[in-house]
Structure formats: C-alpha cells, structure tokens
Amino acid sequence: MRIAFRPTAVLLTLSLAAAALAGCSEEAAGDKDPANAGACKPADVKLVGQVRNESNPYEASWLAGGDDFAKSVGLTQQRLTYGGDSTKQQEQISQLLAGDTKCLVMNVLPNGDSDTAPIVKGADKAGAYLVTQWNKPADLNPADYKTWISHITYNGVESGQQIGDALVKAVGGSGGIIALQGVLDTAAAKDRFAGLQVSLKNNPGVQLLDQQTANFSRAEALTVTKTLLAKHGDKVKGIWAANDDMALGALEALQQTGRTGKVAVVGIDAVPDAVKAVQGGTMTATVSSDGTWQGAIGLAIGFCVATGKLQVKDIAAASRAFFAEQFLITKDNAADFAQPKTNPSDFECGNVFKRVAGPLK
C-alpha cells in the first residue's frame, strides 16, 4: 500500500487534536463554584436540545420549538439526535460535558428511565444546567441536585380520562365502547388505561365491551378492531385508543367495514394526521402535550437560571418535578393545533412555570 500525503487529512487530525486539548483545559477551568451560578452573559449561553430522532413529527416539532426559543434570545440551538440508542445518547452527553460547561443548558429527552441517572450525575459534576422530560426513575429527584433544575412529564391517567370523557360525551352517555391498549408493560399504557377506568366509573351508562392490546401500532389496531367489530357488531358506539396511531388504525377498520362516522374514535398524542382527522370530524378527540412548547421550555428554564434571572433555590419544590398541562383537542380548537407554534410570552422568566399542573407523584 502506498501512503499518500493528504493535506486535508493532516489538517483535520491536527484540528481534532487541538480541539481535544482545548476541551481538556476547559474542563479543568470549568470546575466552578456553584455559588457563582447565574453569572453567565446571555450571549455566552450554549443551548442544546436532545431527542431520539427527527423522523417522527412529535420530536421534530420539539426541536423546532427549541430553535424558536433560541432565536428569540439571539442564540442557536445545537440539535442532537440519538436514534433511540441509549449508548449513543450517553456518548453525546459525555462529549458535551467534556467541553465548556460553564454556561451549558441542556433540554434532554432520556431514552428510558434508567438513562436519566448517568445524565443527571454527569451534568451535576460538570455544573451544566439540565432539564429532563418524560422519563426518570421515581427515586431520583431534581431537588437533590444543584444544576438539575426541573423534570417535566405528563399525567397519563389524566389524559386517558380526558379522552374517555370526550368519548362518553360523543356516544351520548350510554352504549358500548371498546378499548385498544398500548404495550402492556409500559407506564404510559397502564396510566392511560387507568384514566379510562376512572372515566367509566363516573359514567355508569357507558359499558366497556372489550379491551385488547394493539401495542401502539397502527397495523395491529386495524386487525384487532376489525375482529372486535365482528364480535360486538353494532353495539360498539365508540373506540378508545391509548395513542393516535392505534386510533388511525381503528379509523381504517371502520372504513373497511362501512362504519365511518357511526363510531366515535379518540386517541392521545396529537400526531398531525390525527389532528387533521379531528378537524375533519372523523375522530372525536386527541390530547396534545405541545411538543414545540416542550422543546422551548427546557431551554428557557435553563437560560433564565444560567443568566441569573432565576435562582434554583427560589424555585418552588413543586416546580422541580411536575406534570405539565396538556390540552384536549376537539373539533372546536383543532385548527389552533394544526400548525404547531410557540408563544414567546410563555418563555419569559416569570412565566416558565405557568404550565405546572401538579407535582409529580
């Protein structure tokens, strides 16, 4: 093999080495005293948003929201995606923390509950400001850490009940419904179904004819719904689905059996197709966690603390780990959610905890 002199490669290697060296020295300097927290100039803050991938509409809207916020304070957001791979997520985080962490703000979607602990510990050691969303083990609390400002998640029992109530209303308070559950061993599936049961308890006129799992999948929901429709026939007045993908599968099943419009369908997540279906009237309701808001709020909270406009010790305990407000989308307000957008006033430092719906249980 002939070894050729490649100027680009050499340049690249040199600059990499330089970057690595710079990173090391910065790390040594970044070992700051937490008492000085909040001394960052707005222009020095570095904003990072990390999600699984950009190939689903929800997480794409999350990053878009982060970009909107960054633009509003004259910065840019560094967008990171780890393709649902826990190892890759940890690598990206440790790379970030090996750099300049003095004014680093991270808004992170941990891949699973167990991925949160190493991220939190790393950020705490490096003094980087961190907001996490959705996943964390119950025994890990932001209140025990200095720079892990908040953990935000949503109450699945509440959303399950919200769409349950909407479904009860749509079928006129009496009749039979069927339920499509998610992957049975996930917290989301369990909580959402518990919400439906609360709703049914309050409305004894409505009867749950059958419940089956369709594993959050559109294709499985299609088959399961067709089977259940064959089993219960016209007794089925409504279909409760634990997410929108399954609701959309159920809609196809209704179309194929000639029942479109005769059976009410509800789901959760507010994926674009579902919002469109709600707008068009084929679906009754869905619930939105407002992905653009999620993408922006984590950066906004971190930005406020990093620039000293908020002090971690002043933040109420209930705002350190909380359920955020979620929105029931029906035909009346579907148009507002068809185009995701952010409202800049939500991200002013006095307003960042406006959507706290309740402390995490």
Place this chain on the structure above:
Amino acid sequence: MFAALSPQFRSIENVQNIVDAAAVLAVVTCGITFVLMMGSIDLSAAGVMGASALTVSLLVANNRNDNDFGLAGVAVAVLLGCVFGCLSGLALVLLKVPSFMATLGVSAIGLGVATLMFAGVQPNISDAMLKGWAIERLLGLSYLTWIAAACVLAGWLVQRYTRLGRYAFAIGGAEEVLTLSGVRVKPYKVAVFTLAGAFYGLGGVMVTSQLGAGLVQAGNGYDFSAITAAVVGGTLLTGGRGGILHSAVGVVLVMVLTNGLVQVGVSPYWQGGVEGLIVVAAVAVAVIPQRRRNQVVK
C-alpha cells in the same frame, strides 16, 4: 373449538374478517415457502415490505408529492421487492453468506431505504384504486383477499409445473445429488429469492392499501408470522417438504387462532403466551408422522 365457545366466531362477518385479515400473511407466506422448501431461511420480509410500502405510497396519488402513477407505482414497488430478493440470493451464492445473515442484512437495508423515503412526514395515499382494494368487495371478500388467492394459485402452479418450483424442492431435498447430476443450482437459488422478494413487495403494497398510509413498520412481525404459518402448515425448515398449499392452510390456522382468542375473550395479558403455546403444540402434532423418519431436530 372456537366456534363452539363463541357464537360470534361463526358469524359470516367474522369469517370474512378472518379471510381478509389473512390476505397479507398469505402472500408473504407464499414467498417464504419457496425459500424454506429450498432449505434456506428468509428474514428479509420486514425490510422489503417497509421499503415497498413507502415506494408505492410515494408513487400513487398521495399527500407528499404530485405523483399519480397508479398501477405502474404498484409494479415498481413489486420490482423493488424483486431487487431486494435478488440481492439476498446473490449474497448467498456469490459471497457465501448464510441465508440467515444475508436476509437479515437485506432487511436492515430495506428499513434504511424506507426511513430515508419517510423523511419525517407520513405519506397518506389518496389513490382511489389502491384504497379501494381494501374496502371494495367482490362476492363478500375484499379485493385484497382475491389478490392473495391469486398469489396462492400462482405460487402453486410455479411449484407444481415449472422447473424453478421443482428444483427448489429438489435443492431442499438433496442439493448434492442435484449438483452431481449436472444441474447448476446457483441461478435457481437466486431466482427463488427474487420470486420471494416479489411476494414481499406485493405484501408491502397490500399493507399500504389496508392502512391508507406508507409505514416504515409495514412489515413488522410478518417475517416470523410467515415462518410460523409455513411451519404450522407442515413446511419443514430443513427443506424438501411441504409447499404452497400446506402453507396456505397454516396461514388460515394462525389467523383463526389470533382471531379466536379475541373472540372467546382471552385477556390480552394472557394472549401472547397462550398463542405461543398453541403454536408449539400444533407443530408438535404436525410432525408426529415424520418423527420416525427424521430423527434429528435442529
């Protein structure tokens, strides 16, 4: 048995429902049966179906672009399936990659291609013809079911009356004998994988028609359900035994099972386990007559 336990199970609507639900699995199983007969295995269905689902949904009338190629789009998707199948076959005969790994790799490639085409926005189809396949009925069954029936018939004819079908059998039975008698088996192997790919491609198109949208996960789980159906029907994994009609029976059995468990009202928490148990039991019963002849189980 299910018919005794649940009156709804016997209803005409439910029979239609079972047959309609079996359509896609039947087509995929047709493809996989040829490969199994040859003594190879094929795990590429999920990826090939995902790629073809995305392809067809972007080529017929949809919400992402202005294409409206109709049947030509379907043909392209099936052809793409052929290409993927051919790729598996070539990797097997030229690079000597075991079919297990070759097809697993091709599946990953298919999913990768599908993800690239997905590009963050789900393509919903508005093509009346393709959507109609799942909704409109002829003699009480959806067009998809008739397509599946045609595939089974075509598969049976290929197996019974063409050189390709008979050699596939022979390769599975005794490849060495075939080679020694001067038959060049390699082209036939590639051809079998290509044929299987075409069936998966069509399967992907059918899923798209059912769901009204192109999903990357269109083929999720079909690879193993198809192998299960083929084996339950009596096609051996060691090759040389079984065939399209056996597999078709297997498909109906598997669908009756999943449908029956829901109809009878088995709790969803139990269903997965019960289904697996019944499948193992069914295969055990099916191979009793062969146990004497076939001492080795692997």
